Amino acid sequence: MEIALMALSMLSQTLQWHRYKDESSIYLSSSSVMSCPTPLLLLLIGIYGPCSGFKICAFNIQNFDAIKSANYRVMHTLTKVVSRCDICLLQEVKDLQGKATKALLGRLNRYSTRYDDQYHYKYVASGGLGRTPEDQEQYVYLYRNETVELTDRYQYADKKEGGVDAFSRDPFVVRFQAKETVIGDFALIPLHTTASDAIKEIDKLYDVFEEIQRKWNTEKVMFLGAFNAGCGHMTRQDKANIRLFSNPGFFWLIGDKVDTTVGDLTSCAYDRIVVHGQPFLKAIKPYSARVFNIAKEYKLSKEMVLEVSDHFPVEVELKTKSSGQLQAQVQPLLLIAVSVITYVLHILHSTSVL
Numbered sequence: 001m002e003i004a005l006m007a008l009s010m011l012s013q014t015l016q017w018h019r020y021k022d023e024s025s026i027y028l029s030s031s032s033v034m035s036c037p038t039p040l041l042l043l044l045i046g047i048y049g050p051c052s053g054f055k056i057c058a059f060n061i062q063n064f065d066a067i068k069s070a071n072y073r074v075m076h077t078l079t080k081v082v083s084r085c086d087i088c089l090l091q092e093v094k095d096l097q098g099k100a101t102k103a104l105l106g107r108l109n110r111y112s113t114r115y116d117d118q119y120h121y122k123y124v125a126s127g128g129l130g131r132t133p134e135d136q137e138q139y140v141y142l143y144r145n146e147t148v149e150l151t152d153r154y155q156y157a158d159k160k161e162g163g164v165d166a167f168s169r170d171p172f173v174v175r176f177q178a179k180e181t182v183i184g185d186f187a188l189i190p191l192h193t194t195a196s197d198a199i200k201e202i203d204k205l206y207d208v209f210e211e212i213q214r215k216w217n218t219e220k221v222m223f224l225g226a227f228n229a230g231c232g233h234m235t236r237q238d239k240a241n242i243r244l245f246s247n248p249g250f251f252w253l254i255g256d257k258v259d260t261t262v263g264d265l266t267s268c269a270y271d272r273i274v275v276h277g278q279p280f281l282k283a284i285k286p287y288s289a290r291v292f293n294i295a296k297e298y299k300l301s302k303e304m305v306l307e308v309s310d311h312f313p314v315e316v317e318l319k320t321k322s323s324g325q326l327q328a329q330v331q332p333l334l335l336i337a338v339s340v341i342t343y344v345l346h347i348l349h350s351t352s353v354l
Contacts, residue, residue: 053285053317057085060226060311069100079107091192093138119144126172139172139190148178166204168194182319183283186220198228206243223274230268253289271314288317
């Protein structure tokens with residue numbers, strides 16, 4: 001009923017927009033023709049705008065350690081970025097003692113309380129990963145306790161070929177249950193590659209996928225992270241040698257032409273999000289996969305952004321059950337409203353021609 005009333009209100013506004021003081025004539029002016037979709041657009045925004053999804057983010061935060069966590073501006077920006085996400089994968093975390101991660105977690109929960117978001121964050125982190133003791137990084141997942149449950153975790157053990165690791169940082173795979181999403185249960189496989197080995201590492205994700213399929217009996221898998229899958233590190237010809245590209249069951253949500261880097265001298269799609277299977281693809285909110293440009297969003301200078309990272313975060317939204325139910329309820333009424341408004345505008349146009 002409320003949607004119908006909105007449609008009638010929009011129709012009334014449309015008619016009034018085109019009615020002039022001279023009661024003997026109703027006609028469409030050129031400016032009116034350009035403006036007439038506005039009420040309809042407002043109707044669409046009113047219906048679909050409030051339907052927020054479940055947001056998954058990935059952010060390479062470039063050498064995040066105890067020293068960096070002492071920088072107020074860096075922590076303030078990170079807190080704002082992560083607080084937008086139901087799950088946020090952090091990469092390049094160098095915090096084996098957990099001090100920097102716990103400091104960020106504390107800020108997140110204080111921030112949430114301050115702005116009455118009613119969300120409380122937890123985290124799960126891998127151990128140190130890297131080929132040398134001097135190059136130990138962690139994958140860290142921060143997640144909202146109220147919207148998602150951590151159900152399992154698995155540290156992938158690299159199968160060395162010829163004594164050489166396929167991955168510079170073995171994926172730390174986690175399984176989540178988000179009951180309010182359409183997809184429900186899913187696994188996240190992270191990857192931060194070494195740029196020179198990007199092609200080999202991205203291809204080997206397929207082996208991780210097959211192992212997770214067997215271990216957890218699931219095909220609902222998302223891959224995310226700083227793949228270095230752009231510019232000179234991965235060309236069009238290289239894709240033929242990457243199973244996540246050549247296999248049609250995988251869908252790359254962040255495309256080749258976007259820029260996930262901060263610097264002026266680069267324009268590369270290094271950071272990616274990939275999902276497996278049509279069920280997962282259909283559970284994604286359309287057009288929600290994107291780069292979150294913190295410079296533009298928070299009006300920060302390039303120098304301030306580079307204090308945080310040389311990468312921008314990437315994100316995607318999952319459909320929730322409530323948004324799907326609302327869409328199913330609204331669509332028939334919306335189609336009727338659109339048809340009525342279109343018909344009336346057609347009559348108005350015909351009258352003006354006569």
